[in-house]
Amino acid sequence: MNWRGKLNKYLASAYKNWIISKRNIFTVFELFFWPMISLLSIGLLTRFLKVDEGMGSFLLVGAIALTILQVAQIDVAYVLLFDMWSKSIKNTFIAPVHSYHLVFGALLFGILRGSVVFLILVVVSRYLFGFNFLAGGPVPVIIFLAGVFATAAVIGIAVCISILTFGQKADVAAWSLSGLILLFSGIYYPIDVLPASLQVVARAIPLTYFLEYYRSVFIPEPHNLAVGALLAAFYLIAGLILFDRAIERARRTGIMLRLSE
Amino acid sequence: MVETMAKQAVQANGICKSYKGFFTKATMVLKNISLEIDEGEIFGLLGPNGSGKTTLISIFSTLIYPELGSLRILGLDGQKDRDQIRKLINISTAKPNFPWSLTVKENLRHYGMLYGLYGSGLARIVSDQIDAFELNDFQDMKFEDLSTGLKQRLSLAKAMLNSPRLLFLDEPTTGLDPDISLKTRLLIQRIHKEQNISVLLSTHYMPEAEMLCDRIAFLRKGEIVALDTPQNLKNHLGLGEKVIVQFLGQVDTAEIEKVPGVLSVSSVPGKAEITIDRNADSLDRIVKLFARAKILDISIKEPDLEDVFIELAR
Numbered sequence: 001m002n003w004r005g006k007l008n009k010y011l012a013s014a015y016k017n018w019i020i021s022k023r024n025i026f027t028v029f030e031l032f033f034w035p036m037i038s039l040l041s042i043g044l045l046t047r048f049l050k051v052d053e054g055m056g057s058f059l060l061v062g063a064i065a066l067t068i069l070q071v072a073q074i075d076v077a078y079v080l081l082f083d084m085w086s087k088s089i090k091n092t093f094i095a096p097v098h099s100y101h102l103v104f105g106a107l108l109f110g111i112l113r114g115s116v117v118f119l120i121l122v123v124v125s126r127y128l129f130g131f132n133f134l135a136g137g138p139v140p141v142i143i144f145l146a147g148v149f150a151t152a153a154v155i156g157i158a159v160c161i162s163i164l165t166f167g168q169k170a171d172v173a174a175w176s177l178s179g180l181i182l183l184f185s186g187i188y189y190p191i192d193v194l195p196a197s198l199q200v201v202a203r204a205i206p207l208t209y210f211l212e213y214y215r216s217v218f219i220p221e222p223h224n225l226a227v228g229a230l231l232a233a234f235y236l237i238a239g240l241i242l243f244d245r246a247i248e249r250a251r252r253t254g255i256m257l258r259l260s261e
Numbered sequence: 262m263v264e265t266m267a268k269q270a271v272q273a274n275g276i277c278k279s280y281k282g283f284f285t286k287a288t289m290v291l292k293n294i295s296l297e298i299d300e301g302e303i304f305g306l307l308g309p310n311g312s313g314k315t316t317l318i319s320i321f322s323t324l325i326y327p328e329l330g331s332l333r334i335l336g337l338d339g340q341k342d343r344d345q346i347r348k349l350i351n352i353s354t355a356k357p358n359f360p361w362s363l364t365v366k367e368n369l370r371h372y373g374m375l376y377g378l379y380g381s382g383l384a385r386i387v388s389d390q391i392d393a394f395e396l397n398d399f400q401d402m403k404f405e406d407l408s409t410g411l412k413q414r415l416s417l418a419k420a421m422l423n424s425p426r427l428l429f430l431d432e433p434t435t436g437l438d439p440d441i442s443l444k445t446r447l448l449i450q451r452i453h454k455e456q457n458i459s460v461l462l463s464t465h466y467m468p469e470a471e472m473l474c475d476r477i478a479f480l481r482k483g484e485i486v487a488l489d490t491p492q493n494l495k496n497h498l499g500l501g502e503k504v505i506v507q508f509l510g511q512v513d514t515a516e517i518e519k520v521p522g523v524l525s526v527s528s529v530p531g532k533a534e535i536t537i538d539r540n541a542d543s544l545d546r547i548v549k550l551f552a553r554a555k556i557l558d559i560s561i562k563e564p565d566l567e568d569v570f571i572e573l574a575r
Contacts, residue, residue, distance in 0.1 A: 005377035012374035016360060019371075023362040023403075086404075087358040090324055091419065095375040096347035251325045254280045257316070260358065 009097060013079045013105030020082055021113070030074070035067040035117050036124065042188075043129040057218035060131050062187040064121045065211060068114040068145070069152050070178050075110030076103060076156020077174045080163050083259075084171065090260040093251075099243035102160075107153045114149060136217035143225070147210025150232035154206075155181065157239035164246040167255055186211060206232035269333070270427045270459035271298040271321055276330035278316055278483075290316050292483045294330070298461060298476075300426075303453055305474030306463040312480040314463035315354075315431055321461060322352050322429045335426055348376070351425040355432035357416035361405040365396050365415050368404060369422060376423040390418035394448070410441035417448060421456075428452070430462040434469060446472055503562040504535045504547065510554030520546050 021027045042063040046056040079102045083089040092102075125131040134141060155177045162170035184202045185191070191202040202208050209228025216223045250256040276294040281287040291313045298304040306314045319325045321334065323343045332339030334346045359368045369387045378386055391400050394414045399407065407415065413433060420428055430449065434442040446469055453460055453473075464470055470477055471491050478488040487494055514526045517535060522543035524536040537543050548559070 001377045004379040008374040008379040008383070009377050012371055015367075015374060016363065016371045019367050020360060020362050082360055086360045088360055090319075090352070090354070091359065091372060092375065094322055094324055094347065094350075094352050095372065095423075096344050096377075097375055101375075248326075251323075254278075254316075254319075254325050257319050257325050260354075 009101045010105040010108070012097075013102050014109040015105075016082065017075055017078050017106055017109045020078070021109075030071060031113060031117055032120065035071070035121055038063050038067050039121050039124060040128075043125065043131075046129065054219040056129065057131055058215055059188055060125055060129065061133075061211065061215055061218070064118065064125070064133065065144075065148055065207070065214075066178075066182055066187050067121060068118050069148050069155075069181065069207065071117050072107070072110035072114040072149050072152035073155040073159070073178055074174060075113055076106045076153055077159035079103065079106035079156075080160045081171055081174060084163055084168060087260050090256065093247065093256055099157075099160075099240050099247060103153060103157055103240060103243065106156065107149065110152060110156070111149050114152070115145070118145065136214075140214055140217050144210055144214040147206060147213070147228055147232060150236060151181065151185075151205070151207040151210070154232070154235040154239050157236075157243050161239075161243055161246040163259075164243075164250040164255060167259060181205060181207060184208075204231070206235065268300060269297050270300045270302065270335055271296070271304075271461065272333040273297075273321070274331045276317070276320060276327045276332065278313075278320060278325075278327050290483050291320070291327070294483075294485060296478055296485065296488060298459060300335075300459050301457055302475045303449075303460040303462060303473050305470040305477040306461065306480060307465065307467075307470055307477055308463075308480035309465065313483040314480055317480070318352070318429050318431045318461060318463055322350055323347060324352070348423065349425060350427045350429065351420040351423055352429040352431065353413075353416040353420040353433055355435035356409075357412050359404045359412075359415065359419070362403055364401050364403050365407070365411075365418075366391065366400040368415060369418060372419050373422045378422070386422060390421055393421070394418040410437055410445075413437060413441070413445060414448075417445070417452075421452065424456070425458060427459045427461070430460060432463055432465070434464070434466060442466070442469070449473060502537055504537055504544065505558075505560045505562060506533045506535070506547075506551060506556060507531060507558040508533070508551055508554040508556050512551055512554050516550050517547055520550070523547070 039060070042059050046059055051059070080089070083092050122133045125133060158177055159170070159174045162173040181187075184194070184198060185205045185207040186194075186202060191199055191208060194202055206228045209224055209231070212221065212223040213225040213228065215221065247256075250259070274295045276291055277289070278291040279287040279289040294317060306317060308314050316325070320327050321332070323334070323339065323346055335349055337346050337349075339346065360371070363371060366387060369390055370383065373383045373387055391397055394417055396411070396414055396418060399411055402411075404412065404415070417433070420430075433449065434445050437445060449460065449462070450473060452458065460473075462470070462473060474491060476488065476490050477494060478485045479494075480486070508531060512528070512533060514528045514533060517523060517526050517533070520543050522538040524538060526536075527534045535547060537547070548556075
């Protein structure tokens with residue numbers, strides 16, 4: 001098989017997610033409604049509390065990060081959720097595909113959707129709240145987004161593993177895991193305010209480091225981007241290995257068959 | 262390449278499988294299944310619901326794995342060469358499911374991409390399958406809007422995307438109207454003839470197995486209880502021919518039962534069904550016992566697989 005054939009095995013998931021999304025009216029909610037609600041409520045809160053520019057940027061970076069994280073992670077999770085809901089999982093896994101084909105194809109579409117949401121939020125936050133997200137130039141933005149998308153991929157993989165391990169009831173994980181990340185990674189507060197034991201958990205989440213890095217553009221603070229990048233790479237590789245193992249386990253236990261019935 | 266030299270599409274030896282839930286005891290669904298399916302053969306798996314047909318097909322198609330036993334598919338090792346095997350096989354199932362909001366064409370395109378098809382080659386294969394399975398008028402219809410028969414045709418079209426050498430058909434006509442079932446069977450016959458692929462078909466419709474299959478294995482409670490050609494199965498089970506006599510008047514069925522070669526007699530007023538050993542010369546003597554009645558009609562029916570099924574499912 002040449003490179004175009006190999007590439008298409010990745011693009012298959014992006015193609016499926018794209019078609020399903022464009023036919024689903026609720027995509028509008030995922031792309032516009034909830035992101036706007038999130039941004040507006042945090043933006044207005046900063047007005048109400050009369051926070052200074054630095055604190056305003058701290059909170060708005062968190063709001064934007066959370067929104068694009070949720071959009072991208074659900075796209076990765078959709079790669080199995082759509083199959084599970086339509087009971088067509090066996091058609092996917094009868095084909096010669098691996099976890100990385102599914103994850104990276106779906107992530108590609110997640111990055112596209114996440115980037116659209118990001119641009120909308122950047123424009124809206126600039127005009128409504130005077131916050132210039134791009135003040136640090138394009139490189140910090142690209143690094144920050146890469147970190148958010150990598151974290152989204154890891155959460156999406158975790159949802160897929162849950163589905164293959166626990167079956168249909170596990171789809172609740174798709175909406176719960178990003179909430180936990182919100183709690184631990186300091187989306188709206190520095191992680192110093194967390195109890196010591198939870199700070200350890202926070203330090204194990206790559207998004208924590210990418211948030212600290214990007215906030216340092218607006219409020220100079222020390223950060224440790226390299227640790228975040230290493231953690232993200234480690235989780236991605238480990239996630240893909242565990243995803244492949246979960247597929248194998250589902251084949252051994254027969255869950256693969258039950259998810260199609 | 263190893264797989265091009267294979268004489269057997271499937272070589273299974275001692276396959277066992279059980280399912281276990283978190284809080285439930287393991288249930289053995291396949292017990293020591295061994296069979297060989299030749300390349301180019303249409304092989305039928307028959308059995309009542311819950312006999313293990315779908316599990317066995319799922320194992321052969323590498324969708325799920327056995328607990329015990331060895332498996333070779335198209336000469337390839339069922340454990341080490343699973344990726345290679347998946348390129349050479351495909352499956353179509355009963356009550357097929359696909360992503361709902363994708364159209365026929367989009368579904369074929371999506372699954373074609375999963376098999377590494379691309380560009381004009383992908384477009385051509387999708388178009389060929391749409392033509393072959395007469396889906397032209399429905400290619401832009403969403404899966405959720407298709408009739409059951411069209412869904413089945415889409416499933417068969419999907420199963421042919423990678424030009425498989427071994428095709429698994431798991432109850433492909435379940436839930437279809439009789440005319441659509443017949444069309445589907447003819448379609449399967451045509452695919453097999455034109456592309457000379459091996460087919461493993463599971464069904465509990467006897468006419469389907471009789472029409473399509475070169476050989477048949479009967480599964481009961483996870484075990485193969487018979488394996489042969491349809492004709493040999495009927496012969497070896499000694500099911501006999503059925504003589505159906507419609508008559509006016511009285512006949513002593515007890516006398517008929519005493520005739521050598523008569524296996525069983527069942528009667529209602531005006532009609533008697535007598536099962537006779539096909540090798541015994543008993544027909545003449547039976548007819549003589551109807552001398553005091555007026556025979557209106559007499560017919561002889563060969564045993565069919567339905568009879569074999571009932572016999573084996575007991």
